[in-house]
Amino acid sequence: MKVSAIITLKKDVLDPQGKVIHQTLDGMGFKNINEVRQGKYFEINVKENDPSKAKVIVEDMCKKLLANLVIENYKIIETQ
Amino acid sequence: MKSSVITFPGSNCDRDMDVALKKFGFKNKMVWHDEKELPKSDLVILPGGFSYGDYLRCGSVAAKSKIMESVITFAKSGGLVMGICNGFQILVETGLVPGVLLRNKYLEFICKNIFVKIDNKDNPYFKNLDKEVFEFHIAHNEGNYFCTSDQLKEIEDNNQVAIYYCNNDGKTEEIFNPNGSLNNIAGIFNKEKNVLGMMPHPERMIDKSLSGDDGSLFFKNLINNIK
Numbered sequence: 001m002k003v004s005a006i007i008t009l010k011k012d013v014l015d016p017q018g019k020v021i022h023q024t025l026d027g028m029g030f031k032n033i034n035e036v037r038q039g040k041y042f043e044i045n046v047k048e049n050d051p052s053k054a055k056v057i058v059e060d061m062c063k064k065l066l067a068n069l070v071i072e073n074y075k076i077i078e079t080q
Numbered sequence: 081m082k083s084s085v086i087t088f089p090g091s092n093c094d095r096d097m098d099v100a101l102k103k104f105g106f107k108n109k110m111v112w113h114d115e116k117e118l119p120k121s122d123l124v125i126l127p128g129g130f131s132y133g134d135y136l137r138c139g140s141v142a143a144k145s146k147i148m149e150s151v152i153t154f155a156k157s158g159g160l161v162m163g164i165c166n167g168f169q170i171l172v173e174t175g176l177v178p179g180v181l182l183r184n185k186y187l188e189f190i191c192k193n194i195f196v197k198i199d200n201k202d203n204p205y206f207k208n209l210d211k212e213v214f215e216f217h218i219a220h221n222e223g224n225y226f227c228t229s230d231q232l233k234e235i236e237d238n239n240q241v242a243i244y245y246c247n248n249d250g251k252t253e254e255i256f257n258p259n260g261s262l263n264n265i266a267g268i269f270n271k272e273k274n275v276l277g278m279m280p281h282p283e284r285m286i287d288k289s290l291s292g293d294d295g296s297l298f299f300k301n302l303i304n305n306i307k
Contacts, residue, residue: 016184
């Protein structure tokens with residue numbers, strides 16, 4: 001089954017790419033932005049049909065490789 | 081003195097490091113990332129480059145390669161492991177040294193000579209160096225050192241900051257910080273000080289006719305310390 005995970009930078013970590021995107025959007029006329037933070041999205045098709053087991057497997061992947069927990073948080077957003 | 085330089089797919093400073101180590105008397109071996117066993121070594125080097133195309137996060141894939149299991153065991157048993165540039169990024173991803181390396185503050189790839197201050201000499205790498213300010217070279221996109229405030233306190237309490245960015249007088253002010261690194265940090269030790277990660281490249285400074293000679297001082301001193 002497919003499991004999706006989102007990796008985001010922690011609150012206090014500087015995100016210069018997010019800042020540039022913010023400034024660019026602002027320059028394009030999107031004046032209503034408070035902040036932009038850039039993250040990563042993974043869609044992983046695991047050999048497991050039980051949603052809770054599949055979620056545990058992907059969580060383990062997030063902890064061990066997909067996210068660096070010093071600067072990033074991960075969130076499993078959906079299983080299907 | 082025996083050294084091993086690990087080559088990952090995408091490493092590109094491995095041969096420069098090989099030339100530098102041999103020039104100053106090391107018997108160096110190149111070790112492919114897919115090997116399991118580390119040759120008998122007094123020093124292991126993770127060189128600069130772009131291992132695995134910097135996919136996912138710089139150094140994150142190389143940190144999980146086969147040879148790294150042996151390198152981590154070697155480091156944990158007290159062996160000397162030095163990571164330069166991408167090698168430093170690999171070291172932080174293994175957790176052997178604390179912190180992470182973020183994208184440079186101004187989003188530019190920086191390639192230039194810089195000055196660094198080395199005043200932490202109670203370790204096998206810098207012991208007996210008789211000068212403090214060195215001209216090295218940096219070439220990186222992700223060299224912006226970051227760690228949490230708790231980690232920073234621990235790093236400073238344990239005297240783990242190895243190298244600071246500075247000017248030619250050794251002033252470590254923010255304006256001499258090329259990439260936004262926390263407190264101008266350019267290099268870090270593990271607690272035991274047998275593992276060193278640093279962004280600057282001493283191996284690019286071993287020949288006056290090409291660049292500079294400050295790297296020579298570092299390597300000459302290093303081999304004498306290890307003997």
